[in-house]
Amino acid sequence: MSLLEVDAVNTYYGDSHILFDVSMRVEEGEVVALLGRNGSGKTTTMMTVMGILTPRSGEVRFAGHTISGRQPYEIAGLGVQLVPDTRRIVKTITVQENLELAAFSAKSPWSLARIYETFPRLEQRKSFMGRSLSGGEQQMLAIARALIRDARVLLLDEPFEGLAPIIVRDLLETTKKLASEGRTILIVEQNVRAALLLAHRTYVLSKGHVVLEATPADLEARPDVMHRYLGV
């Protein structure tokens, strides 16, 4: 049994059908990349897993529990943690309060000290309001917030989007480190190269359908697919 299973899911946004019979799985300790062009349904898949959207048919299972149809906080309580593409840092509270907020309902949270060790930049900024952070700092905080919850699966939605290359490199290192520690990660990334560096396995989405499941090596060996579905 896989840790996370998406089984023939159909998700709608209002009346428009976004995901068509999407199925995928993520094993314990695995890093899986979800690839595809803009509008192919990657973020919708993440939101469906997190419980922000409810599928009209199909099921999402996590560690044996059916989680589709549950509320996000319940799903988070089971150990699934989304880092949304818009980061959603709470603007009106401080950096430290953002972290404390995340720690409230975690079972065995990371200590703040350990977070600050991983992200020294956040310690310098801990009493700043969320709204005053730069894009890179926001992304760090968003990931730190997920880490402090000690989630079993991290859902990283476009973690590198819009960041300066030097910051991307830092974050990539951090993510690699997390992966090497055995953390399960499902990552959505436009930056295909970065994603392929991290992932053990990939799914390619197009217009709401899973069109391909492949290892990074297989994918790189098929330039036609890379070009057609990923624009690379």
Place this chain on the structure above:
Amino acid sequence: MHLIEAQALNGLALGAVLSLVALGLTIVFGLLGFVNFAHGALFMVGAYAGWVVYSQTENFFLAMVAALVVTFIVGLVIERVLIRMYYRRPPEDQILVTYGLAIILVEIVRAIFTGVTRQMPTPAWAAGTVQLAGIFYPQYRLVLIVIAAVTLAILYVVLFRTRIGLIVRAGIDDALIVNILGVNVNRTFLLVFALGAAIAGFSGIVDAPLLAVNPDMGTDLLVQSFVVVVIGGVGSFFGAILGGLIAGEIISLTTAFAADYSSVALYAAMALVLIVRPQGLLGVEGRA
């Protein structure tokens, strides 16, 4: 010029009550994302709950407690059975449903107590006047300022020094991320709605010795406190206080010098704020 000082003091007393009422409105508005049109009705329910207890016991503190408890419970019930169904609905539905609720509350109170205005006297220990710099000023209005200040201080501690306060403040900015981070926002919404109701009810009883206690007493207040929220910024604690004080002073000072323009001045101030700083004086940009 004692008169100007007296009018400023009037503005402070009026502003203190407005701040309190607006605070209840603004946290509910901020967290739930819609205006609770029943806020004025809850203000009235608090006044009646307090009046019932006061007329039995002649004890104003018990009356304040009764107003708090009753409106808190009413808030819990309303959120559970009605408001909860409307979080995901369009704002028009939310306006209609809370508006309908206001009518229900007003008419229930009218059915029980009739439309006749009830006599809510000033508590005996605050019924006199005090002499301040040569003018006589009602003691109760000074007491009112103190009560409002203490209540605001308590609410400050709750909102800024407790776990639930942090959740509420975060939820006001972004309820979804709080949900994603594993916090049961349903419970938070329930609590906040009830807290907002209790603040309204409490304001109702402390304001009752100044007002005519009748089922329609909250109707006009709702509009003024909404203006306060707009001036101060939706969801902002200090915005509600600042907005309340500004509104109180505007009303009092314009009344003193150009009574005809007092409500015009208030709306003009609101318009000015909306032009210069659409999110309100202390509001955060870019929120709903």
Place this chain on the structure above:
Amino acid sequence: MQVKRNALAGSGSSAEPRIVAALTTTAARAACCFVVRNVPLTTADGAHSAALHVIRSVEPYDIPTVAWIAAVTATLSAVGVNVRHPPQERVRVSFKDATAAPSAKRGATSPRKETDLPVNRTEFLKTGLGTAAGLGLAGAGWDWARAAETPIGNYPAGTEGSSVFVGLLCDLTGSYSADGEDLRKGYLLALDDLNNGTGVMAKIASLAGKKGLLGKKVEYKVADTETKPDPAVQHATEFITQNKAIMFCGGVSSAEVIAMAKLGQQQKVIYMTGASGSNDTTGKDCQRYCFRSQLDAYMVAASLGPHLVKAYGKNRKAIYLTPDYSYGHSLANSMKAETEKLGWKTVADVVAPFPTSDYSSYLTNIANSDADVFINIEFGNDGIASTKQAAQFGIMKKMQLVIPNISTYLPDGLGPEIMQGVYGTQDWYWRLQDRYPLSKIFVQDFVGRWKIRPRWTAHIAYAQTAIWADAVTRAGTFNPVNVIKTLEEGKPTNLMLGPVHYRAGDHQQVRPCPVLLGKKPSAMEGKDDFFDVVDVVPGERVMQPLEDTSCKLPAYS
């Protein structure tokens, strides 16, 4: 907002929750008004007024919201609720209504009524059929005779069935709601007495031994004016156009009354005022189709002034607190003129908007003036709030409080501690039963029906209905021109204040004016025994000379 709604999962919005929202609102208003207070407002009316409120509260007008409200209205219409004509065509469905059709000569077009009578179905059927049968032969001839007359207003259209309709406009919500509720109780008692041939109605010579009016049952409905002229005129218009009202009456503020009087004149339907104390009602805004029974401001001042001077002496300095509309200015000006004539000085007239809840700014000015008499013109809940706050400012310790026009439930809201020793007037006070036998009957019947004593707005309601009924009977027709001319003849009707009549030139009632003085708490016998009646001034002595009223009555047709 979009994302926030997603916070609790799920997506999409279909039509039915919107209907649920609208229905909650509407059911609220309908259920409360109609079950609790027996006012037949309906679901559609609730939706309509809720929608109006929402539209009014969204400023600047937000197009999607307004569009959405239109959509709800359309949806409600589609599911069978007629929203276009809120209070008329939606009638509460009960067995009482089910019997309406057989009793109506012209069948389905008969306006249905709210009876409030404890009748059962069979009884009602019998009376209904009896009336219909009784009218059968006479009815034919009557129609023929009437065909020769020129139609005017709702005459004869509104009189062709076995019943006529009267629209009652009461301030059930808003600042004057306590007065409006008393008004409503007065109308209901009056119309039931008229239909049953009981109570004070039966003591009026022309009505004695008769049921109904000219053999017809008088049906009625109550609408809430919200203490505002706009809803008042809106509901009155609906009564006139859809119920073919032959007369309408009510209102507690002069602003409403003057607006409705204009409507009556335009539509040529007789309007009997509710409470209205402004001189303008029978002065510059007087109407041929409008009759006012309450003391106007001039009469209040002329009755009260001499008592004030007698009690407090000459050379006093008065300060006024006045609500900023017709009634307030009118009464303040009349009081100033009268008291100044008697030697008092006016320090200032402090004007506050209507309505107001916090009077501190105005009272600061009053407290710091050198006046020694505080004349509070404020009325209703505003009167209570302003007087309470004045007491807190210690104003009554240095000034004598006078309330020239004491609203019905003001003493209850203030308590006898504040009311003792306060001079004022009321249109009528229940203690007058010691002087007038019909007042005694009125109080008895009212207590029998409503379990509380009537206040003066109930008196106005009853008296105005009775005088109109008397005039219709004496004229022998509902034709408003004949009825108005009968009222203008000045032949007195004997009522709760003895014989009263209207002055032909301005339609102000000539009637006794009670002057009241607040009792000490220790002297009160019961909790509504607030006043001693110190004087009842004959109306003839205190009428404003007609040439000073600036009233020019418009034409009859």
